Amino acid sequence: xxxxxxxxxxxxxxxxxxxxxxSELEDAYFKYKDDPDFNKELTDMLNEYAGRPxxxxxxxxxxxxxxxxxxxxxxxxxxxxxSHKINNVIGQxxxxxxxxxxxxxxxxxxxQHGVATATVAAxxxxxxxxxxxxxxxxxxxxxxxxxxxxxxxxxxxDSGTATLKDAVSETFREWTSRIEDTHxxxxxxxxxxxxxxxxxxFQSVISREIKAQIMEREGRLPDAVLACVGGGSNAMGAFxxxxxxxxxRLIGCEAAGRGIDTFETAATINTGRLGIFHGxxxxxxxxxxxxxxxxxxxxxGLDYPGIGPEHxxxxxxGRAEYVAVTDDEAVEAFEYLSRIEGIIPAIESAHAVAHAMxxxxxxxxxxxxxxxxxxxxxxxxxxxxxxxxxxxxE
Amino acid sequence: MSNISKAxxxxxxxxxxxxxxxxSLEITEQIVYAMEEAGADxxxxxxxxxxxxxxxxxxxxxxxxxxxxxxxxxxxKIFDLVRKLRLKVKxxxxxxxxxxxxxxxxxxxxxxxxxxxxxxxxxxxxxxYEEKDEFDPICKKYGIDLISLVAPTSHDRIRMxxxxxxxxxxxxxxxxxxxxxxxxxxDIGEMxxxxxxxxxxxxxxxxxxxxxxxxxxxxxxxxxxxxxxAIVKIIAKYGKDSVPYVSExxxxxxxxxx
Numbered sequence: 263x264x265x266x267x268x269x270x271x272x273x274x275x276x277x278x279x280x281x282x283x284x285s286e287l288e289d290a291y292f293k294y295k296d297d298p299d300f301n302k303e304l305t306d307m308l309n310e311y312a313g314r315p316x317x318x319x320x321x322x323x324x325x326x327x328x329x330x331x332x333x334x335x336x337x338x339x340x341x342x343x344x345s346h347k348i349n350n351v352i353g354q355x356x357x358x359x360x361x362x363x364x365x366x367x368x369x370x371x372x373x374q375h376g377v378a379t380a381t382v383a384a385x386x387x388x389x390x391x392x393x394x395x396x397x398x399x400x401x402x403x404x405x406x407x408x409x410x411x412x413x414x415x416x417x418x419x420d421s422g423t424a425t426l427k428d429a430v431s432e433t434f435r436e437w438t439s440r441i442e443d444t445h446x447x448x449x450x451x452x453x454x455x456x457x458x459x460x461x462x463x464f465q466s467v468i469s470r471e472i473k474a475q476i477m478e479r480e481g482r483l484p485d486a487v488l489a490c491v492g493g494g495s496n497a498m499g500a501f502x503x504x505x506x507x508x509x510x511r512l513i514g515c516e517a518a519g520r521g522i523d524t525f526e527t528a529a530t531i532n533t534g535r536l537g538i539f540h541g542x543x544x545x546x547x548x549x550x551x552x553x554x555x556x557x558x559x560x561x562x563g564l565d566y567p568g569i570g571p572e573h574x575x576x577x578x579x580g581r582a583e584y585v586a587v588t589d590d591e592a593v594e595a596f597e598y599l600s601r602i603e604g605i606i607p608a609i610e611s612a613h614a615v616a617h618a619m620x621x622x623x624x625x626x627x628x629x630x631x632x633x634x635x636x637x638x639x640x641x642x643x644x645x646x647x648x649x650x651x652x653x654x655x656e
Numbered sequence: 657m658s659n660i661s662k663a664x665x666x667x668x669x670x671x672x673x674x675x676x677x678x679x680s681l682e683i684t685e686q687i688v689y690a691m692e693e694a695g696a697d698x699x700x701x702x703x704x705x706x707x708x709x710x711x712x713x714x715x716x717x718x719x720x721x722x723x724x725x726x727x728x729x730x731x732x733k734i735f736d737l738v739r740k741l742r743l744k745v746k747x748x749x750x751x752x753x754x755x756x757x758x759x760x761x762x763x764x765x766x767x768x769x770x771x772x773x774x775x776x777x778x779x780x781x782x783x784x785y786e787e788k789d790e791f792d793p794i795c796k797k798y799g800i801d802l803i804s805l806v807a808p809t810s811h812d813r814i815r816m817x818x819x820x821x822x823x824x825x826x827x828x829x830x831x832x833x834x835x836x837x838x839x840x841x842x843d844i845g846e847m848x849x850x851x852x853x854x855x856x857x858x859x860x861x862x863x864x865x866x867x868x869x870x871x872x873x874x875x876x877x878x879x880x881x882x883x884x885x886a887i888v889k890i891i892a893k894y895g896k897d898s899v900p901y902v903s904e905x906x907x908x909x910x911x912x913x914x
């Protein structure tokens with residue numbers, strides 16, 4: 263079995279043209295991963311530029327309203343650029359700089375990863391090009407403008423379904439044509455080894471902080487940690503340091519779209535099967551001949567037919583649970599959290615909030631749950647208004 | 657020696673690629689007969705995939721045409737097509753597709769069916785050397801050549817890849833994805849001599865070659881020339897009437913390298 267496996271999942275299923283770039287990235291990562299200077303620079307940037315540590319907020323009104331478990335919100339939405347994506351971007355950009363790269367490329371779905379990449383590229387003075395499905399450039403027009411404002415070039419992708427998976431394919435294509443000076447800042451815990459490991463490690467700051475913060479507040483570990491899952495980077499970040507703590511339930515919330523019994527869904531664990539795509543072996547939504555399915559979710563960030571290989575493994579061994587949340591439920595949760603706590607979550611994060619609303623009630627008051635609010639919802643307001651039949655200009 | 661290796665013994669080999677089912681399986685069948693008749697030495701048959709990450713826009717579009725036509729093209733229908741083709745076609749045929757098409761069908765079931773219907777080789781651009789153990793032992797069991805690729809970025813990897821290669825080594829001429837290019841800047845001669853230093857195996861060059869001059873230039877170093885996008889472009893332009901145009905093109909390319 264090749265490198266970078268999580269059980270049967272993972273691996274390096276990519277064209278030969280990229281293989282030496284993978285070795286180069288792997289070497290650089292292992293060289294700097296535990297290097298004190300690298301880690302000091304990383305921590306300084308996370309703290310001074312991105313605004314870490316993010317708060318762990320006790321959602322008192324929500325807790326009282328639901329009448330069950332005590333609910334804490336991990337406020338990744340308060341990071342600079344408005345989501346968890348910047349944690350990984352800062353890490354990879356520091357790595358890219360040390361590797362002598364002067365140009366970065368990245369895919370984006372909702373636009374959060376693209377904005378984070380464009381932001382850090384501007385700050386570090388690197389050239390930046392972002393690939394985004396045409397469909398998503400329409401759904402997330404404001405983020406397209408933000409990326410341009412930050413000096414990035416945005417390429418709308420028309421191939422396939424013109425969404426996140428096609429943006430990933432197109433970024434890989436671009437990378438095979440220009441490797442020497444270019445690093446691909448992959449935005450999730452997916453793709454070929456070593457990306458799932460690198461992105462997980464840079465995102466694991468989330469669970470490291472949750473653990474310290476909850477110990478300080480409650481003197482004990484939480485009973486459950488919930489996060490939304492597309493490719494799965496915020497969830498892997500929120501889960502990672504709890505994997506060994508077997509009493510902590512880890513719950514990943516997938517986008518069911520219009521329902522897992524319809525074709526308009528993006529719930530990979532709930533509807534997909536084992537396959538090989540985008541450099542990795544994992545679960546994918548696909549037809550009987552292995553053609554990748556055109557998935558759907560109201561959330562551009564979760565609208566992806568696969569899931570990171572480590573999540574697939576956590577599912578296989580029963581360490582994490584993966585549940586499906588529909589568009590309707592996510593929109594209700596988006597509105598609910600806005601009203602009850604004055605926090606507008608990203609529609610992606612609202613999937614985790616929606617499931618928390620179901621689960622919290624079934625837990626007793628002495629239980630503790632943490633929901634990772636992976637991003638803020640300003641970007642989604644126009645789309646949710648349209649979903650509710652209200653036509654507003656962004 | 658495999659049928660594929662033997663195809664290089666009678667001079668420089670011309671290896672055309674087409675996507676099965678573009679524009680229809682019936683036309684694919686006619687094009688294969690015509691290409692053999694026009695001098696093709698090996699034929700690469702693409703099994704369409706929804707997300708062909710190693711392809712440029714031309715072959716991406718062919719994949720979409722094949723998968724969204726009036727008749728839905730499936731792996732089983734392509735197997736049936738090859739069964740029919742094998743009654744007449746004498747030259748080796750290889751499938752070019754993506755790992756998930758083989759994996760989801762069941763690698764053993766897919767590869768044993770290849771043997772049964774008369775396919776000689778398999779090209780999987782998303783299976784690098786490090787992942788080939790998943791497919792290569794099965795290919796060896798059924799006498800199918802799993803074709804190895806080397807790229808302009810392979811450098812020190814070439815020896816290891818070539819040592820384990822069978823059939824021929826597919827030398828990727830340029831960085832990037834498939835598609836026609838006006839100029840090929842890679843030192844193909846150097847790449848091929850590194851392969852040959854490791855193993856005495858035929859080398860065919862592909863990616864970016866579209867006209868007889870380029871083919872002739874590549875054939876000075878290589879044992880064969882692979883052309884995909886230029887042929888797929890003709891099929892995109894002429895659709896069901898493309899057979900004579902493809903035939904004429906293949907003849908001119910074969911002549912150029914002979």
